Amino acid sequence: MDSYHKRTLNTRQLQPQTLMMGYGYDTALSEGAIKAPIFQTSTFVFDKAEDGKEFFAVTYGLKEQDPDNPRGLIYSRINNPNCEILEDRLSVWDAAEKGLVFSSGMAAISNTMMALSRPGDIIVHSAPVYGGTEYLLHKLLPEYGITAKAILPTMTLEEVETVLRQADEEAQGRGGRLSVVHLETPSNPTNTMMDIEGIAKIAHSLQRGEHRPAVSVDNTFLGPVFQHPLNHGADYVLYSLTKYVGGHSDVVGGACLGSAEAIAKVAGLRTIMGTIMDPHTSWMMCRSLETLDIRMRRSAENALAITKMLNDHSKVEKVLSLSNLDPNSEQGRIYAKQCTGAGSTFSFLLKGGEAEAYRFLNALKVVKLAVSLGGTESLASHPASMTHADYSDEAKVKYGVSDNLVRVSIGIEDVEDLIADLEQALDHV
Numbered sequence: 453m454d455s456y457h458k459r460t461l462n463t464r465q466l467q468p469q470t471l472m473m474g475y476g477y478d479t480a481l482s483e484g485a486i487k488a489p490i491f492q493t494s495t496f497v498f499d500k501a502e503d504g505k506e507f508f509a510v511t512y513g514l515k516e517q518d519p520d521n522p523r524g525l526i527y528s529r530i531n532n533p534n535c536e537i538l539e540d541r542l543s544v545w546d547a548a549e550k551g552l553v554f555s556s557g558m559a560a561i562s563n564t565m566m567a568l569s570r571p572g573d574i575i576v577h578s579a580p581v582y583g584g585t586e587y588l589l590h591k592l593l594p595e596y597g598i599t600a601k602a603i604l605p606t607m608t609l610e611e612v613e614t615v616l617r618q619a620d621e622e623a624q625g626r627g628g629r630l631s632v633v634h635l636e637t638p639s640n641p642t643n644t645m646m647d648i649e650g651i652a653k654i655a656h657s658l659q660r661g662e663h664r665p666a667v668s669v670d671n672t673f674l675g676p677v678f679q680h681p682l683n684h685g686a687d688y689v690l691y692s693l694t695k696y697v698g699g700h701s702d703v704v705g706g707a708c709l710g711s712a713e714a715i716a717k718v719a720g721l722r723t724i725m726g727t728i729m730d731p732h733t734s735w736m737m738c739r740s741l742e743t744l745d746i747r748m749r750r751s752a753e754n755a756l757a758i759t760k761m762l763n764d765h766s767k768v769e770k771v772l773s774l775s776n777l778d779p780n781s782e783q784g785r786i787y788a789k790q791c792t793g794a795g796s797t798f799s800f801l802l803k804g805g806e807a808e809a810y811r812f813l814n815a816l817k818v819v820k821l822a823v824s825l826g827g828t829e830s831l832a833s834h835p836a837s838m839t840h841a842d843y844s845d846e847a848k849v850k851y852g853v854s855d856n857l858v859r860v861s862i863g864i865e866d867v868e869d870l871i872a873d874l875e876q877a878l879d880h881v
């Protein structure tokens with residue numbers, strides 16, 4: 453192994469917080485520059501025509517990769533050094549063998565779903581999910597003969613098994629398969645948890661011949677610091693890197709990570725759909741990864757203090773924060789098994805409806821009224837009329853995306869300033 457891919461110091465396993473400063477980058481290849489330059493190039497020169505032939509043959513799967521002669525760089529829609537460094541560093545956090553970075557979280561999710569599914573297939577997903585994912589699964593993919601069914605956080609594992617088995621049988625009846633079980637845990641915007649280990653066991657038990665349903669987890673809310681889905685049996689971990697990883701509300705990106713075999717199934721579609729991340733954004737993401745751990749932990753500390761304030765506030769009906777889960781409840785049990793922290797994005801229900809929620813949002817002065825999450829600055833939004841506007845009224849009721857629900861993403865500002873702002877805005881309710 454080359455020295456810049458080493459993860460140990462003598463017998464010591466180096467931690468991700470340390471590896472983010474240089475892992476995957478050879479300073480000797482860039483005049484000793486301590487930070488990787490931005491490889492702002494569309495194409496790469498081959499030493500000789502035979503190399504070009506070899507690299508393309510491996511890329512198109514016409515030939516096995518020779519481990520002693522790794523495939524070189526070809527073209528920035530296929531690979532680029534900045535993307536590869538980012539993929540290597542993201543893989544460190546989730547103990548993944550390989551990763552792919554995409555131009556957005558939705559590009560990562562849609563490429564993965566499409567790469568793993570065929571006409572006739574069914575995707576089972578947890579609900580609620582981010583509005584864009586819901587749109588993909590229920591509006592776009594059905595046009596290609598791929599349909600979706602929901603499982604709910606209130607279901608027991610036995611009930612989940614029944615839905616998965618029924619989906620598998622229904623798909624088989626029309627010449628398809630249960631292709632993917634997609635979990636968004638915790639969910640956007642209600643912070644409900646799904647049992648990755650329990651559901652992965654059920655999904656994997658439904659293997660038929662060569663085909664085994666894949667389990668993907670959208671880890672945007674807690675990852676990669678507070679939850680590691682691959683350790684709990686997931687095949688793919690998916691990210692909107694736009695959120696905590698980018699962390700400054702200035703870049704858009706996504707990722708899909710897993711075993712080398714799992715990632716090979718998705719890579720080809722990224723090349724042909726052209727959804728790879730650009731070199732500049734990859735460079736920005738690597739810079740953000742250096743401070744990821746301290747940002748996520750500070751935001752989570754702030755969020756905990758704010759949750760406590762909201763829990764006792766007379767204008768607030770309920771706070772849907774993971775830190776409020778009863779350890780004796782099923783949701784609390786899953787949280788304790790799966791997560792090491794509650795993160796800093798959560799929702800709360802105001803006493804009232806849309807009018808009260810809008811009054812609160814319009815009165816905020818420090819916290820910004822904007823969608824998205826995971827940035828250094830705190831944001832607040834109204835999912836029912838914004839990110840989840842496309843949900844039917846029935847779905848909103850079923851999944852708890854109510855008119856009095858406000859979602860906040862807590863940043864790293866002074867926590868007392870944030871509390872003062874939220875309290876004065878609550879006075880307007």
Ligand SMILES: Cc1ncc(COP(=O)(O)O)c(C=O)c1O
Nearest residue numbers: 556557558582640672692694705
């Ligand atoms: C949980 C979750 N997954 C995926 C996405 C989509 O990510 P992007 O906006 O980077 O495409 C979002 C966006 O808000 C999200 O909240």
